[in-house]
Amino acid sequence: MKVAIYGYYLSVTESILNEILSFLQAHNVEFVFEKKLYDNLSDGILLAKNAATFSSNKDLDKSFDLLISIGGDGTILRAATFVRDSGIPILGINAGRLGFLATVQKENIEKYLTLVLAKEYTTSSRTILNLNLSPKKPNLKNLNFALNEVTINRKDTTSMISIETYLNGEYLNSYWADGLIISTPTGSTGYSLSCGGPVVTPDAKVLIITPIAPHNLNARPLVIPENTEVRLKVSGREENYLVSLDSRINTVSNDTILTIKKAPFKINMIEFKDESFLKTIRNKLLWGEDKRN
Ligand SMILES: NC(=O)c1ccc[n+]([C@@H]2O[C@H](COP(=O)([O-])OP(=O)(O)OC[C@H]3O[C@@H](n4cnc5c(N)ncnc54)[C@H](O)[C@@H]3O)[C@@H](O)[C@H]2O)c1
């Protein structure tokens, strides 16, 4: 078995890295580090010495069985940019706070890595969004996809923006708002949820359009089929606005047309029988905290 290892915040990653590496080495699993992480590791991580490294998605070929992401949800979103359309499943080990997407808690590393070696897991294929800009923006070319959501936000102003929205070419609405979120089912429990969007199970074949603080009082989150093409045109007092893909932000000018569509690939997340999505909602969104349950 061959495993790619990724972490973004060094101290968070190192707090559990020795335990993970000891397990992998004891079971003869080959591990390869993301290069920036590897270069910054402290001397205390002895097992990492002389390990191989990868620098981009191009280095992760079919010989890899999985990528271990060490951190919280933000780290998984970054990990997705290494995996891209390779199909290599991501195992999230939560050394952060909420870790909604990171199924393995740091207290249970050995238990779940044992299940991984025994192949006692399933993969949950997550819908991904693609963003196209017209006119094109060269620095977006390689990272024009999102696992959680594409978000439009006002920039350098307190004024609202107007977001003219078309679904499969048909006019829907012009949202007068701080912004607009086009979310995948995975992203439904992220930013969209905070703006009143519905929670959607990861396997649902839908996208969600959620306005951010709309001043149209009757504008509500809208659930649409996942194969809908969403086209947006933004106007406002400033010449530019922000577009984010998960945690990656870009400045875009008002004359740009944005087209958001389901990507032709999915990202696979490793899941275990006893750490299901429904259990995660109860535990991490605290649905299970109702005293009457
Ligand atoms: N007001 C908000 O709720 C808000 C604002 C901006 C971004 N976000 C979310 O943060 C993500 C970027 O992450 P970051 O680490 O750079 O930002 P961050 O540091 O602000 O953390 C965002 C929080 O959202 C949680 N989160 C992220 N994705 C989630 C998901 N799919 N389900 C449940 N919880 C999730 C994380 O655990 C974290 O606690 C965005 O994709 C967006 O979904 C939320």
Ligand SMILES: Nc1ncnc2c1ncn2[C@@H]1O[C@H](COP(=O)(O)OP(=O)(O)OP(=O)(O)O)[C@@H](O)[C@H]1O
């Ligand atoms: N700038 C930072 N420097 C050092 N550590 C950080 C920084 N930002 C976050 N961390 C730590 O790293 C952990 C994981 O961060 P990450 O971005 O992966 O997750 P997150 O999106 O904050 O979500 P979660 O709520 O799941 O932790 C955080 O919980 C925090 O302890």
